[in-house]
Amino acid sequence: MKLFGQDKEDFSVLVVREADxxxxxxxxxxxxxxxxxxxxxxxxAALLAAAREAxxxxxxxxxxxxKIAEAGVKGRADSVRAVKALREAEPGLTLLQAVRLxxxxxxxxxxxxxxxTA
Structure with a gap:
């Protein structure tokens, strides 16, 4: 499954939903x-119901x-190392797209x- 659009200027992410x-x-x-x-x-069935609600x-x-976990990055998911890991996992990502993800x-x-904690 390809998640990311080809337009480098637009943050378009295709989410494929086949849960139904x-x-x-x-x-x-x-x-x-x-x-x-x-x-x-x-x-x-319970897992699929949760996927449909996401x-x-x-x-x-x-x-x-x-992708961040697979790269072994520890700490915040919005860290510089995490952004770098996303761009390495999906080379077509722009910096802006990786930051937003x-x-x-x-x-x-x-x-x-x-x-x-609540």
Whole structure:
């Protein structure tokens, strides 16, 4: 899946959403599932429901968080090292795009931190 548009001046990120089709397939499988398959399919259905509810910003932020973690970057997701890791992971990113993605990742980190401490 290619996430980023070709226009260097525009911050266009394509988010592909196929959760509806996959969720429908899981729902169909649940109808005929045996007792041993049911727990896994129910968990899959719950994960797909959460994916459908995620905003485009959350999907982009989660992608950025994964790429930053894969690069072994510790600390804030909007650090210079994190931006560099994003640009290395996706060479077509402009500096502005990488900064914005890192900010979306950092915002998700902040939200999780506030939830844990609340």
């Amino acid at each position: 089709e996959v969720a429908e397939a899981v729902d169909q499988a649940l109808k005929t599932a045996g007792p041993e398959e049911r727990p896994g399919l129910e968990r899959a 905003t485009d910003g959350e999907l982009r932020g989660n992608w950025a968080r994964r 890192s900010q979306e990742a950092a915002a998700l980190d902040d939200q999780e931190h506030h939830r844990r």
